[in-house]
Amino acid sequence: MLRHLIARFVFLLAAICAPVLATPAMAATDVSTPWTDEDFASLRLISAQTQTGSSDTLRLGLEFELQPEWKIYWRSAGDAGFPPQLDWTGSQNVGDANILWPAPHRFSIFGLETFGYKNHVILPIDVAIPDRTQSVAINLDVDYLVCSDICIPAAATFALDIPANGNPDTSTSGASTVSTHAHEIEKFVSKVPLTGDNLPIQVSNVFATKDGDATQLHLSVDGLSNAGVTVDDILVESPLRIGFGAPVAVNKDGESNNRHFTVPVFGLNADQDLASETVTVTVIAGPLAIEQSRTVANGPTDASAQGEPLGADTMAPATGAGANIWLIGLFALFGGLILNVMPCVLPVLSIKVMSAINARDGEISRVRSGFLASAAGIITSFWLIAAVLIAIKLAGGSIGWGIQFQQPLFLTVMTIILALFALNMWGLFEINGSDNLGTAANDVINQQEKGGRHLSSHFMTGMFATLLATPCSAPFLGTAVGFALAGSSFDIIWIFTLLGVGLATPYLAIALQPRLAHALPKPGRWMSVVKAVLGLALVGTAIWLLSILAVQIGLGGAIAVGVGLVLGAVFVWARKRSQNLRPRFVFTALAVTGFLVALFAPGFSKPPAPSSVSTAATGPLDWQTFAPETIPALIADGKTVFVDVTAEWCVSCQVNKKLVLETAELAEFFANDDIILMQADWTRPDPEIADYLASYGRYGIPFNAVFGPNAPKGVLLSELLSRDAVLDAIKDARSTAGLASN
Template sequence: MKIKSILALVLLSTYSLFAQPNIDSEPVQAKLVAEEVAVVPGRPFWVGVELKMEKGWDTYWVNPGDSGFPTKVTWHLPDGWEAGPLQWPYPEKFTTDSLVGFGYTDSAVLLAQISPSSSTVIGEGVTLTADVNWLACNEQCVPGSAELSLTLPVQAEVPQKDSAVATTFAQARALLPQSLSEDKGSLTVADQAEEIVLSFSPMAGSFGEIEEAFFIPEHSEVVDYGAPQLLEKGAGGYTLNVKKARVDGESPAHVKGVLLLSEKGSSIKRAIQVDNDLTVPLQSSGFAMMLGLAFLGGLILNVMPCVLPVIALKIFSFAKMAHDKRSVILKHGVLFTAGVLVSFWLLSGALLILRAYGEGFGWGFQLQEPIFVALLAMVLFLMGLSLFGLFEMGSSLVSLGQKTSGSSSPLWGSFLSGVLATVVATPCTCPLLGPALGFAMALPAVQSLTIFTAIGLGMAAPYLIISAFPRLVRFLPKPGNWMIIFKQLMGFVMMATVAWLVWVFGAQTDNMATFVMLASFIIIAIGAWIMGQWATPLKGKIVRKVATVCALLIFAFGGGATI
């Protein structure tokens, strides 16, 4: 970064020497304005340094980026007077080749509060002087300067606002970064390995849906300006992952800058002032606590509405295997666990790959795609019909692997039940998983995968324990009519999940697409009815095959209509 800045300054100096004669007029016009028409001794008032740039010309912010230098104002005031720090409007980002800069186009007003001495003589005029220096850039960069002055009368009465510049000051204040009050939300900044992570949690109604975010530090050598900044939406708000400028150096204890937010449906950016201590990374004890929280969250997933019907069917399979060999039961438990873990690894690995390429996806990202939502709703709808007894899918899609084995309880069925349980669990993450998932996505890949592994182990733990200690199966109720009633009850839970997915699909599409989806459910139900009537073992071989082909064609037609 430093080498870039040095080279850039050398180029700028060269431009200023050789290109300045080609400039017909000054690209920047500067003016000093006061908000009030007079001065009261001891009463602070506001002034502004107004810069107006010719079309195509830019000036720089307090942190100019990889090149340039910020506008500088030096005040010359009467004895006993003081000038506060400059108030900078939020900047724009400029990109030229491999260099990134921050500054302003068209115009900028730098505000400052002037505090006059209480001994200022009433009835006389006072003169304020400001030496202003800037760097203006277009295809070439030209340094400029101006000595600005302003004379104001001194009076005892509170002065009126200057109507001629009222709009100027109002617009300037609207562009100032705003501090985040507690009634608007919270903002924290954390040091996470190679990144600085800004966590923004807005209060309900204070912000719209955030589509884009970009952090600009006030000091150099804090972040890599050219690296993509990854915005992720979670249960508790948003996180912005910003790559550090250097990963081998010591992180700053305090971070200042501007967080620019773009809301959906609005062309106006909202600038949040960042002035936070950089929180210390979690030590090993903190990481262990997060692993425990992830494991507990995985356990709780087993009773979530999306997962409960699938898990109930798995419990049925254990009850049926009560008299099988211990080794067989253990294999089923291990393969169910493997299905859960492999699914978690694949989903989290996809998220990490997308994050590496600068894409902002969060856990459950597949539910952001209407096609996936529609397919999942159709699969769960079929499972619900099967639970109601309209037709048999071997109890559910969990038994897709039955035909690959001659056993009454095929091993592949256990693996697929673990996969299915994970897929349907992603939209049902419980509150305990929110911080664990957000924390995991901000960590390096190995630690992130460890968090997701803990969630998967928590989800699979009850079944792995039962399979390792088959005597626990004896505590389960013996197979009987209660299983049929319980299956039907789980069918209602499954249909409730389908209803929720239809609502998600409707929010992503429109009324017509939702109507087509509901109509496709009727078509799919007809196919399931055909399967239940004529594709059973009680029918002849030819009848079963014809019924199966007809049902599959109907399923394909119903699914294709929605997709």
């Protein structure tokens, strides 16, 4: 029994570490200049690409590490300072360069308002490449101002070469062109204010009033409650040489979707008027920032904009950040709880049921300790997963929820564990030595159980349940995991801890009220039938994992694993039937050999060649090959594109497909000429798909989005689809002409 538990623990550790072992092959390349160090700051130039690709644009990042209390400035510095100035003289194959300015912080001191960045910031830069078939040689001179109690002008010079892609017209050439810095640059790109008119929140009703020498700019921000955000700060820019103060919220009878603000105006001459002037308004609302240009009206265009100020206090910047992490934490807790009833967790229900049944006649203290141990196993496994993901992220590899199911070793180990669990459920799998040794060992275990110390089996059950549950995504889960993996190491640990607590909640509930287990029926012959059925459920899950393994290593390799498991099971059965010591020893050796064949078979298998068509793209729907670079052209042609990122191991994806996407009603709807179905298969590791998901702050699947003339940036759908949600998203994204054609 003890050796059995040790073997399970070793298998689990090997399964957890499998993604790390596979990371070097997927790791990107470092493309950066050396740091230029000053007493107050360090900076360098980094690239998101290892070579030029199919795009005419190269994305760079100017990275600053600032000492405490020092800051640099935004594009509009405010009452003092100036932003970094870039000189590209001497660069080759470099065109226009555009800095993407992340939303800044407001700094207020002695009545002066300035805007900029502190601590760590990357300024993303999009550089045009006149000839993408040629390499890029960058020579960049940076002049910048850094301030604390004093201000110091500084300069730095960088040289960086980006080689040309041998086949720039091919979007996937087998190797990723994404560097180790791409993810960090994209984190700051995500903080760049959204622009345009079709935004989650909108600036409206912009007008100015004058009372003596005091001028106030009035504006409204619409759609706040619908977007689930509150305004943290508002920055106003004007071509006139004037300044704008911090915004003051105006009370509008508790209305939260549309809020009104006044912004003090400074430096306006007596003969100057803001009416008819164009101002740029940047609204920062927690993780959301938008930027819109508006013409100042002569007076209010909406009488409801009048109101009384909430108070003399100005709005504190970045107040949404703290609330945001607590909200995401709540999402993680609910996501873990809901994961208990998701389809991919149902196969491990047998473990939970048998644990409760076996506890029926146990003492209350033992029931409590057993379920607490299972809960500890769940939470510990989430910590181990978090640690592995942090290690992969620090190494520059791709990370995501459930990506261990892309690793053949993990799938093989989990299949073997399921087979052993099934054999144990049927009463066939038990390792004993001689009768005396077995009796002595059982006596020791019984003594430990009486003392409440033999909890390893319960602990391992919790760990195993968690690992098998990871291919599922659930409502709230995707949002929480995306936040964690896009954030710091602390964010990953914090969110994954709450996910574990959520998944362990049923165990904790029984631990708090152990008599719930005693409400179960008394043990009897019916338990043998239950064990047989639940053993078959575990075998069914093992067969499902073998089907996924066939995609990874080929059908021959998966058959070899299955044959090894069958032989091992047959010899375990033969060992159980034998009464003599020598045959039992031989059958034990043969059973171990069978399981070892299953374990090592993937290493001798040749993976199938990548297919241009998704292996998951089967059924009544006409899926096209995943090509995200073609979506803008399709939208320009009036098409609506439905994107589905799926995988054979993603049970939630299969449920969405069977219960929603492939239903007769939606299949008929998808047959419209203006709808394009595009599917990506993430069953096997694919850097392009991982990068695509990361660009939307997602690190797990299912992922579904709709793009169209009215939604060029996409409408993201929930992890669990519904007919109405899909139809509404397509309706919102389609052009008027497309709707009229139905």
